[in-house]
Amino acid sequence: MTLYDGKSVSFTRFKNLPPYPFARMRALLEGITPHDTSAGLNMSVGEPKHNVPDFVTNILHREQASYNKYPPIQGTKQWQAAVTGWISRRNNLMAGMVTADHLVPLCGSREGLFSIGLAVINRRKNGQIPLVLSPNPFYQPYAGAALCAGAETIYVRSDMNGMPDYAALPEEILARTALAFICNPSNPEGRIAGRNYLAKMIQLARKYDFILASDECYSEIYDDVPPVGMLDVCCQISQEYRNNPFQNVVVFNSLSKRSNLAGLRSGFMAGDPQIVSEVVRMRSYGGVPLPLPVQAASAAAWHDEAHVTLNRKLYGQKFDLAEKYLSGKFSFTRPAGGFCLWLEVGCGEEACRKLWQRAGIKTLPGAYLARDDEDGRNVGAPYIRLVLVHDNDLLEPALEKIAITL
Ligand SMILES: Cc1ncc(COP(=O)(O)O)c(C=O)c1O
Known part of the structure; x- marks a missing residue:
C-alpha cells in the first residue's frame, strides 16, 4: 500500500491470521x-433459517422512536432483568447471584470473544509472553483475540470427547496462560462437555490464574440433553469462593442461534465481575452499545422459551x-x-x-x-x-x- 507522501507501508499486525x-x-x-x-x-x-419471532419484529417497530438516544453500554434495566433472569433459570442459580455487575451486552458474541483479549491480557504473564489456549478445530475469532492482545496461541486438539484437555498441558505452558477458550457445544464437532470436565477446567483456571472463556453460543440447540452451563458448575464447586463464585470465568451467549436472530447482533458476556468491569471499561471507550430497540426486543426474546x-x-x-x-x-x-x-x-x-x-x-x-x-x-x-x-x-x-x- 502507498501512503499519501509516496512512501510504501506493509501491514504486519494480522499477517499470521489467514483469510477468514x-x-x-x-x-x-x-x-x-x-x-x-x-x-x-x-x-x-x-446462519439460522427459521423465522424471526413475530414479537421481535413488533417490538423493533414499536420502539423505533428511541433511535435518537445513545444506549447505555451496560444495558437497560429491562435488558439486564431479562438476561439475569434467563441466566439464573438456565444455570439453576438462586435469584440475586447474577446481577448487572456480572453482565455486558455485546453486539453478538463474536465481538466479545474477539475483543476480550484486548481488555484483560497483560503484556506479560509470569515475565513471559502470555498464551491463549484454543481448541483445535475452533471458532476462528479466538485466534484474533490472542493476536490483538500480543499473546501467542496454543492450539489443543479436541480429542477428549470433542473437548481439549488443557489439564494435560505442561506446567510451563499453563503458567504462561492468560486466557483459555472452551466451546460448548463445540463447533464444528457438535459435542457437549460434561460437568466433570467443566469443573476440572474451572479449577485449572483458578490454579494457574488464567481466564476461562466459555463460548456457549449453541447452548440452546441440542438433541435431547441440555448442555450444563459453565456458570452452573462454577456455583456447584465454589464453596471457598463465596464472594465471587464466578472467579476467573466468563461465558458468552447470544440470540443468533437460539432465537434465529443472527442479524440482530445481540449477545452478552457474563461471569466474574472483575473481568466484566474491564470489558465494560474498554467498551465505554470503543465498544458499540446495543441500540435501544434491539435491547427491548432482546429482553423479550430472552424471556420467551416457546x-x-x-x-x-x-x-x-x-x-x-x-x-x-x-x-x-x-x-x-x-x-x-x-x-x-x-x-x-x-x-x-x-x-x-x-x-x-x-x-x-x-x-x-x-x-x-x-x-x-x-x-x-x-x-x-x-x-x-x-x-x-x-x-x-x-x-x-x-x-x-x-x-x-x-
Ligand atoms: C462457536 C461460535 N461462537 C460464537 C459465534 C458468534 O455468533 P454471534 O456473534 O452471532 O453471537 C458463532 C457464530 O457462528 C459460533 O459458531
Missing part, C-alpha cells in the same frame, strides 16, 4: 461451475434427515448440540470442490477451521463442515446428494 474460512472457500471454488444444481444449497454458513422449544424440534427433524442419509458414512455422529456436521471425507478441500462442482452444494473444508498439530498436520484437513439449517424440503435432497457424490 469463507473467503478461503470462495477462492477454492472460484472458476468452478456446478454441473447440476437441482439439489444445490449453501451449507457452509451457520420459540426456542420449537426451534429445537425443527433442528431435531434435520438431525433425523442427516442420520437417514449419512449414518454409517464419513464417521457421522448425530450432533449432541449445535447444528453442524463434521464429516470425515479423506481430503476436505477435495470433497468441498467435488460437492460444488457436481452438485452445487457449498461446504467448508475442515482445514480452514483448524491449525497444524505438533506433527505439522492440520487436524481438520480430513473433514468438511456442513450446517443443518435449511428447511427439510431443501435439506433432504442435498443430504441425499452428498451421500451419493462423496
